[in-house]
Amino acid sequence: HTVTTSTGAAPGGSGDVHTLTLHLGAPGHPDPIVIETGKIGRQASAAVTLTRGESVLYATASRDKDVRDVDFLPLSVEHTERFSSAGLTSGAFNKRDGRPAEHEILVCRLIDRPLRPLIDGGWRHDTQLLSWILSYDGVRTCDPLAITASAAALWLSDVPLRKPVAAALVGYVDGQLVLNPTLEQMKHSRLELTVAGTKDAVLMIEGAADFLPEELMIEAVAFGHEAIKVQCAGLEELGKAVGKEKKYDSIQQPPEGLQSTIDERYAAKIDEIYGGNLAKEDQSAASSNLSKLVVEEMEELYPEETSAVKDALKDLMCRRMFQKAKDTGKRIDGRALTEVRPIDSEAGLFPRVHGSALFTRGQTQVVATTTLGDSGMRQKIDRISGMEQKRFYLQYTFPPSCVGETGRVGMPGRREVGHGNLAERALIPTLPAEEDFPYTIRVESLVTESNGSSSMASVCGGCLALMDAGVPIKSPVAGIAMGMLLGDKGGVSDENAVIVSDILGTEDALGTMDFKVAGNKEGI
Numbered sequence: 001h002t003v004t005t006s007t008g009a010a011p012g013g014s015g016d017v018h019t020l021t022l023h024l025g026a027p028g029h030p031d032p033i034v035i036e037t038g039k040i041g042r043q044a045s046a047a048v049t050l051t052r053g054e055s056v057l058y059a060t061a062s063r064d065k066d067v068r069d070v071d072f073l074p075l076s077v078e079h080t081e082r083f084s085s086a087g088l089t090s091g092a093f094n095k096r097d098g099r100p101a102e103h104e105i106l107v108c109r110l111i112d113r114p115l116r117p118l119i120d121g122g123w124r125h126d127t128q129l130l131s132w133i134l135s136y137d138g139v140r141t142c143d144p145l146a147i148t149a150s151a152a153a154l155w156l157s158d159v160p161l162r163k164p165v166a167a168a169l170v171g172y173v174d175g176q177l178v179l180n181p182t183l184e185q186m187k188h189s190r191l192e193l194t195v196a197g198t199k200d201a202v203l204m205i206e207g208a209a210d211f212l213p214e215e216l217m218i219e220a221v222a223f224g225h226e227a228i229k230v231q232c233a234g235l236e237e238l239g240k241a242v243g244k245e246k247k248y249d250s251i252q253q254p255p256e257g258l259q260s261t262i263d264e265r266y267a268a269k270i271d272e273i274y275g276g277n278l279a280k281e282d283q284s285a286a287s288s289n290l291s292k293l294v295v296e297e298m299e300e301l302y303p304e305e306t307s308a309v310k311d312a313l314k315d316l317m318c319r320r321m322f323q324k325a326k327d328t329g330k331r332i333d334g335r336a337l338t339e340v341r342p343i344d345s346e347a348g349l350f351p352r353v354h355g356s357a358l359f360t361r362g363q364t365q366v367v368a369t370t371t372l373g374d375s376g377m378r379q380k381i382d383r384i385s386g387m388e389q390k391r392f393y394l395q396y397t398f399p400p401s402c403v404g405e406t407g408r409v410g411m412p413g414r415r416e417v418g419h420g421n422l423a424e425r426a427l428i429p430t431l432p433a434e435e436d437f438p439y440t441i442r443v444e445s446l447v448t449e450s451n452g453s454s455s456m457a458s459v460c461g462g463c464l465a466l467m468d469a470g471v472p473i474k475s476p477v478a479g480i481a482m483g484m485l486l487g488d489k490g491g492v493s494d495e496n497a498v499i500v501s502d503i504l505g506t507e508d509a510l511g512t513m514d515f516k517v518a519g520n521k522e523g524i
Contacts, residue, residue, distance in 0.1 A: 001234030003241055010038050020238040024168075024179060024227050033145070033231070035152050037242060046157035046244065050149040054137035056085075059149035061157040064126040067250050071307045073119055077129045079107045079146050085136040086384040103383065105417045107143050111150045114167070114196035114203035120160040121311070122251035127159055136384050140182050144169045147196050148231060155235055158244040160251070165203065166231035167196040168224040172212065177223045183385070193217075195224030199232040208425040211523035254308040261301065262312040266294060270320045274332040280363050280451050281404075283332070283506070287317075318510045322485040325498045333504060340480070340502040345460075347468040355469025359461035361502065363451035365402075368461030369444045370469035377440040392431055394443040396420030396458055402450045419455035420445070423479070426459040426518035427466070430473045437472060452504045453481030459518045479518035486512040 001022045009017040017038040024033070034051040041047025044060040051057075068074055081104055083090050100108070111129060119127070129150045133142050147167035155164045171181035172191035181189055193207030202225055209217065273286045291313060298309045325331055335341070341362030349356040355370035379390040396419045400407035412420070423445060431441070443465060445458035456479030463477045483503035487496045500507060508514050517524060 001230065001237065003234070003237050005241070010042070015042070016242075018238065018242045020234050022231055022234045024230055033148070035149070035235075035238065037152075037156060037238075044153075044157075045159065046153045046155075048149055048152045048156065049134075050145055050152065052145060053139055054135060055133070055140070055142055055145065056135040057131055057142060057145050057149045058134050059129070059131040059146070059153045061150070061153040061159060062128050062130075063157070063159055067124045068126060069307075070124060071310055073116060073121075073123055074126045075112065075116055075119065075129070076127070077108045077112045077150070078131070079104050079111060079150075080130075080132045081136075081142075081384045082132055082134065083382075083384055085133045086138060088384065090382070101381065101383075102417055102421075103381070105414050106421055107146050109414060109418045110143060110167075110194060110196070110204070110206060111147050114147065114165050115151055115154060115161070117203065118162045118165060118198070119154075120162070120248070120251055122253070123160055125159075125247075125250065129154060133384065138183070138385060140180055141169065141186075144180065144194055144196075147194075151196075152235055152238070155239050156243045158247040160246040160248055163198040163200070164232045164235035164239065165196060165198055166228045166235065167194060168227040168231075169194055170207075170220045170224040172209075172216070172220065177220055179223070179227050191216075191220060193220050193224065195221055195228065197225055197228050199229045199236075202228075208428065209524050210429050211520055213523050217524050252308070254312060255302050255305055258298075258302055258305070258308060259312045259315065262294065262298075262309070262316055265297075266290065266313065267316060267320060270317055271324070274321060274324055277334065280333075280504075287506075314510070318485075319487065321507070321510055322487050322498060325485055325500065326487070326496065331500060331504075332506060337498065338501045343460075345464060347464050355465040355467070355471070357461050357464030357468055359457050359464060360449070361457055361460070362504075363449055364454055364457045365447070365449035366454060366457045366461040367446045367448055368458065368465040369446075370462075370465040370471065371442045371444075372439040372469060372471075373442070375438070375440060377442065391434060391439075392424070392428060392441045392443075394420050394424035394427065394445065394458070394462055396423060396445045396447070396455065398447045398450070398454065402447045402454070419458070422455045422516060422518075423458040423462055426479055427462055427477055430463070430475055430477045430520065431466075432472050432474065439471075441466070441469075441471060450505070452502070452508060453479075453516065455479070456481050456516055456518065475520040475522075477518060477520050479516060481508070482513075482515040482517060483507045483511045484513035484515070 004019050006017045015038055020035040022033040031053045035048050037048045041060050044062045047060040049058050131146050131150050144167040151165035154161050169180050170193040171178040171189035173185050173189045190210040196204045294313050344360040346358040353369050354372050357368045359366050379393045381388040396416050398416050443462045447454040459479030466473055481503050483500045485498040
């Protein structure tokens with residue numbers, strides 16, 4: 001990589017333009033990635049353009065001046081694929097790009113997931129990452145570039161991101177791993193894997209494979225990480241040249257002695273709750289009651305520190321959950337580390353439906369249905385790469401009643417779109433070829449109970465519903481959510497890691513990793 005500065009090159013000669021040129025050096029990847037800042041969007045906290053070939057993305061990072069009184073990171077992410085980038089106009093009536101399309105929502109989730117954990121835990125300014133595809137050459141997908149562009153803008157801003165983040169796409173064509181493959185290569189690829197991380201470690205992987213062995217998937221992640229290391233090294237140097245000083249003065253540090261006080265007073269009570277004898281409802285109620293008790297009791301010692309008290313309690317709960325698993329080989333519901341909850345399956349539930357199934361795993365349950373139709377039932381999606389017509393699509397619904405709550409229903413939220421996409425891609429490789437089975441296939445997954453990985457339950461239920469509808473799938477497919485518990489969340493070592501199978505909602509919320517895997521007996 002190289003970093004160059006063009007003095008006085010900003011519009012009106014009012015500033016310098018800084019350029020990072022990255023050469024990834026992979027076979028068949030001749031185009032450098034060029035990241036430029038200082039020319040466009042100078043009122044944002046940071047703004048960059050990212051160019052590869054004739055594709056150009058523009059990304060900004062901005063934050064509000066005021067601190068919000070909340071106990072979470074107020075980060076929002078938006079991504080827009082402008083039709084004009086490919087010389088098209090929107091197919092909508094008013095010819096204007098409107099609300100985010102499904103694929104844009106999926107890219108937003110790809111951007112959010114690797115960046116959110118690396119922003120300082122006490123950051124409470126409203127923060128917004130925006131990205132647009134301004135020019136699209138139609139040669140390669142821009143999804144990994146959107147992650148890198150937004151991460152670059154965030155790294156150059158004053159938002160306290162700990163390290164630079166970048167992304168890469170990995171394909172597998174003719175027995176070879178390919179970095180950022182072309183769309184033409186992807187037609188023959190048995191793998192589509194997006195990897196994001198820092199120079200030290202991988203933060204996120206998301207993708208689909210055609211029943212590939214585990215060894216090859218691990219090799220693919222490492223292959224993608226090599227390209228990430230090159231990009232992060234370049235971003236680090238660009239940050240030294242032009243990055244703003246990170247704003248730590250508005251982050252309220254927890255009062256001295258708070259964590260040790262919480263640890264001493266409440267460790268035994270948490271161990272009691274995590275004894276493995278309580279059902280989900282009872283454990284949830286006990287945790288909620290303990291949280292209220294801790295806030296009340298700490299108010300006298302640490303007035304107006306409710307948020308810090310809750311954070312300290314959560315930290316203790318994480319560590320006690322890890323310690324129990326490490327010391328006893330048992331989890332908070334009494335299961336062994338590799339133990340899967342009892343599974344109950346039933347097919348042919350509904351008389352007038354083409355295919356239906358009820359899949360229950362512990363306290364997670366889905367009702368899945370399959371509907372067959374002709375080519376007119378295909379899902380048509382307007383994209384900058386052209387009109388996409390899907391012969392198979394899975395739609396996932398997560399109503400508030402499945403966790404015993406009330407709330408908004410209607411249009412699917414981003415989480416529902418993302419989870420539905422995971423289950424959809426898990427089932428695509430097992431579908432029969434279109435020449436053998438020319439029907440359009442729609443699977444719907446209605447989550448009726450939830451306590452951990454309803455998306456992977458949707459894979460299992462969806463597979464059953466496909467078989468019940470008479471779809472001649474290649475092989476049964478199942479999905480599972482794996483988890484990792486770490487004693488030291490801040491480090492990059494996995495020396496003390498505890499791997500757990502079929503995670504609970506609590507293990508997802510308090511654990512270090514949520515890793516969903518689907519496949520058949522042969523591969524992923």
